[in-house]
Amino acid sequence: MKRISYYQVSRVVMESTGRYEFDLAQACYQKHFPVVIAKPTSVRQYAKAIDQLAKTDQIDAKLIAQYAAVIQPKPTPKKSKNLIVIKDLLTRRRQLMQMRTQELNRLKIMGKSLELSCKRVIKCLDKEIERVESKLQKHVELQQEWHDRQKLLQSVPGVGNTLIYSILADLPEIGTLNSKQVGKLVGVAPMNRDSGLFKGKRRIQGGRAGIRTTLYMATLSATLCNPLIRACYKKLVLMGKHKKVAITACMRKMITILNAMVRDNKAWCLD
Numbered sequence: 001m002k003r004i005s006y007y008q009v010s011r012v013v014m015e016s017t018g019r020y021e022f023d024l025a026q027a028c029y030q031k032h033f034p035v036v037i038a039k040p041t042s043v044r045q046y047a048k049a050i051d052q053l054a055k056t057d058q059i060d061a062k063l064i065a066q067y068a069a070v071i072q073p074k075p076t077p078k079k080s081k082n083l084i085v086i087k088d089l090l091t092r093r094r095q096l097m098q099m100r101t102q103e104l105n106r107l108k109i110m111g112k113s114l115e116l117s118c119k120r121v122i123k124c125l126d127k128e129i130e131r132v133e134s135k136l137q138k139h140v141e142l143q144q145e146w147h148d149r150q151k152l153l154q155s156v157p158g159v160g161n162t163l164i165y166s167i168l169a170d171l172p173e174i175g176t177l178n179s180k181q182v183g184k185l186v187g188v189a190p191m192n193r194d195s196g197l198f199k200g201k202r203r204i205q206g207g208r209a210g211i212r213t214t215l216y217m218a219t220l221s222a223t224l225c226n227p228l229i230r231a232c233y234k235k236l237v238l239m240g241k242h243k244k245v246a247i248t249a250c251m252r253k254m255i256t257i258l259n260a261m262v263r264d265n266k267a268w269c270l271d
Contacts, residue, residue: 009033011075013068015040015060025076034075036068043067082142089136090169094210096132100125136165149174152261155268158222158229159258166214167258175262182259187212188252212251219251229254 004012012028013036014021021037028035043060046067052059067073079087100122107118140146146168153164167174173185183189187207222229229250236246261268 004028004033005031011036011068011073013038013064013073015043015064029078035078036073037076038064038067038073042071042073046071080143082139086136086139086143086146087169089132089139090165093129093132093136093165096125096129100129133161140165140168149262152265152267153258156222156258156261157226157268158218158224158254160218160221163214163218166211170208170211174259177259179256179259182255183252186215186251186255188215188248188255215251215255216247219247219254222254223247223250228257 011034014024016037016039025035025037043064047053047055047063050066052063103118103121103125107115107122110118140150149168150161150164153159153167154161171182171186174182177185180189185207187209189207219229223233224230232253233246233250236249237243241249260266
């Protein structure tokens with residue numbers, strides 16, 4: 001940090017590397033440097049664009065510097081200590097849920113002899129998930145903006161805390177985007193694949209996979225308990241749409257509704 005302070009820094013750019021960049025980013029924030037935590041895929045795509053296929057630590061460092069100079073990515077906003085704890089708790093909850101799912105799958109296939117072992121582990125994971133969720137809720141209540149948005153989104157039938165926490169953590173732009181932008185950001189907007197007279201099939205691609213996965217499960221639930229989403233799903237199926245296509249369309253409708261609710265600060269109302 002002392003050496004960097006000698007220069008007039010326009011931005012400090014680093015790749016997101018599964019929290020290994022965390023300490024460096026925090027040190028830069030403390031020195032009031034503009035910090036950019038770049039997605040590794042963006043840097044690799046830039047490397048391919050300039051035909052840089054080799055990969056070493058030295059090459060990567062030069063590549064990230066060149067990427068920063070040419071692309072000039074926007075700085076990543078600094079997060080409060082409470083928000084960092086919330087994100088960490090969300091990550092831990094996701095890890096515990098994945099382990100629980102794995103153990104539930106093992107319970108079905110490992111046979112009677114190991115059934116008790118699997119159940120003990122599941123019980124232990126349930127208790128740990130409960131502790132993490134309790135701690136998470138306390139920190140969310142300290143983050144006033146999150147707490148208000150949580151109350152707002154909870155009014156939607158089919159939307160639970162799992163989706164709400166995912167949106168608040170991984171989609172902070174919600175409420176500031178239009179319907180097309182939020183659909184594209186989540187990865188539920190169909191993309192054109194046209195060339196000349198050829199009209200390709202529209203497919204979803206890109207976006208934030210973590211939110212999309214959670215949104216998918218919430219939308220499945222909403223097709224059963226949310227009158228608006230259920231009606232939309234049934235209409236699309238009756239029109240001959242494949243069920244997965246219908247669910248994807250409902251996912252887009254769901255995230256559009258949630259985005260509008262946050263934007264207008266209005267709770268769910270069917271009328």
